[in-house]
Amino acid sequence: MFNQEETSSFDFWDTVQTGEEHFSSSAEAKVKEKVKLGDNVYDLEIVYDSSEKQIYSLLYRNHHLVSSQYVAVLSSEKDFGLNYQLQQNLKREEENLIASWNLREKINLSGTASEHNCLGLFFLDKGLDHEAAEQFEHALKKSPPLSDTYKNLSLVYLRKGVPHKALELLEAGVRLNPGFADLRNSLGWVYLECQKRKEAIEQFNMALELNRNYAEVFLNLTLWYLQESANHPENSQALTQAIKYLKKALTLDPEFILPKDKISEWEEVSKLYLILKNRVAQKDTSHIKATCELYLLRFFYDQANLTQKSWQYFLMELREKIESGYDFPDLRNYLGLGYWYYTSFFLEKSRSILKSDRFGKKLKNLATLNLEVIESLKKQLEKIQSRWER
Incomplete structure (x- = not known):
């Protein structure tokens, strides 16, 4: 019990x-x-x-x-x-x-x-x-x-x-x-x-x-x-x-x-x-939870067609649902995962920019240091993700 x-x-x-x-x-x-x-x-x-x-x-x-x-x-x-x-x-x-x-x-x-x-x-x-x-x-x-x-x-x-x-x-x-x-x-x-x-x-x-x-x-x-x-x-x-x-x-x-x-x-x-x-x-939240599951699946299987605008809408919809009185632990967990995945979009963009060969000599070392920070942050976020239950 x-x-x-x-x-x-x-x-x-x-x-x-x-x-x-x-x-x-x-x-x-x-x-x-x-x-x-x-x-x-x-x-x-x-x-x-x-x-x-x-x-x-x-x-x-x-x-x-x-x-x-x-x-x-x-x-x-x-x-x-x-x-x-x-x-x-x-x-x-x-x-x-x-x-x-x-x-x-x-x-x-x-x-x-x-x-x-x-x-x-x-x-x-x-x-x-x-x-x-x-x-x-x-x-x-x-x-x-x-x-x-x-x-x-x-x-x-x-x-x-x-x-x-x-x-x-x-x-x-x-x-x-x-x-x-x-x-x-x-x-x-x-x-x-x-x-x-x-x-x-x-x-x-x-x-x-x-x-x-x-x-x-x-x-x-x-x-x-x-x-x-x-x-x-x-x-x-x-x-x-x-x-x-x-x-x-x-x-x-x-x-x-x-x-x-x-x-x-x-x-x-x-x-x-x-x-x-x-x-x-x-108070039934089966609809928003079904949408959450779809977006998490899309992140793993359909990233090529998942636009930044779509992900932003999903996060805003979920956040406003929680703020309107549906502040439940499972929905907060979905929101936390959603922000983590959203962050990963920008981490990948940052990595691709910092790996570019178009930096001059003065900025090359700085870009390399920043890339190391990004890589470290990415690894830390991956550790956090493994602790969260879907």
């Missing part, structure tokens, strides 16, 4: 949704691009929804809408016109989509299980279930104990409407990784969706034994007991248990103020559960 440092949240069931509810017919401005990759045609659209005053990115695969995502406008672009903002986001979405396809070819040839899983996360975030499943399956073949991949691939099966396959996968994952709380929680949720209530609560309780401060498990147990109370009104203990777990979940949200009045009615508990569940969903 252990207490985890707070990390960015990943709401298992919410990620199953395609996000199509974001699409609105009130879009007043739109830019689009068609990209053919392999046998598939991908249509990208960046639209401005006038009713919500928000920008959304829509992705179609072979003319079927697969994802619709809110796009945050960078502070550096807010003073530009709407058309500029739409065009810039379209360029970035197109670049990332093409890059992901190029990465797919390279990683399928020689990638590690972790790299397959990371690329699969990007495809999953974009609603590209076929492409995501391919990467997750490769990851499991290369490294069966890779815990996260079981959960990720099960999401694909759930979105495809085959929960029995998701169950089989999660059960296999739990057998291989019995001490992984996230897997047990995910398995419990799918059991609950499949009306296997006894199995569901067993998994939730086991997940809680592994992580005593697991907010999502507290919420799932709240829901389990709320359903039990609704199905068996004579069982007063069910509502008592629902209140107990709801309060435990509330204590983990420092920004939430507990009601002054005593919580005692089913409707009150249900309302607070929905409010807190929505707050957890709003």
Whole structure:
């Protein structure tokens, strides 16, 4: 049993949704691009929804809408016109989509299980279930104990409407990784969706034994007991248990103020559960984490096509996300890695300049000394990189 440092949240069931509810017919401005990759045609659209005053990115695969995502406008672009903002986001979405396809070819040839899983996360975030499943399956073949991949691939099966396959996968994952709380929680949720209530609560309780401060498990147990109370009104203990777990979940949200009045009615508990569940969903960072993984993969496999401007945008987007209230250790780690890789761009430029033969006699010795400093700095940064977990 252990207490985890707070990390960015990943709401298992919410990620199953395609996000199509974001699409609105009130879009007043739109830019689009068609990209053919392999046998598939991908249509990208960046639209401005006038009713919500928000920008959304829509992705179609072979003319079927697969994802619709809110796009945050960078502070550096807010003073530009709407058309500029739409065009810039379209360029970035197109670049990332093409890059992901190029990465797919390279990683399928020689990638590690972790790299397959990371690329699969990007495809999953974009609603590209076929492409995501391919990467997750490769990851499991290369490294069966890779815990996260079981959960990720099960999401694909759930979105495809085959929960029995998701169950089989999660059960296999739990057998291989019995001490992984996230897997047990995910398995419990799918059991609950499949009306296997006894199995569901067993998994939730086991997940809680592994992580005593697991907010999502507290919420799932709240829901389990709320359903039990609704199905068996004579069982007063069910509502008592629902209140107990709801309060435990509330204590983990420092920004939430507990009601002054005593919580005692089913409707009150249900309302607070929905409010807190929505707050957890709003803190979901799976989208930005998927983007982070894509850029780290691009740094290793696609540097020739990774421009300084693209990397700058990625760092600004991640930094502003953290500053807007998503200050989690894993996102800070991504940002630290991002700045390290960004630094390496300039180190390489500096090395190539200092190695030039175009220095005069007076500056040649100084250039040589500076080159030694650059080489030493590069080695030190490489040592730091090896200590950081991706």
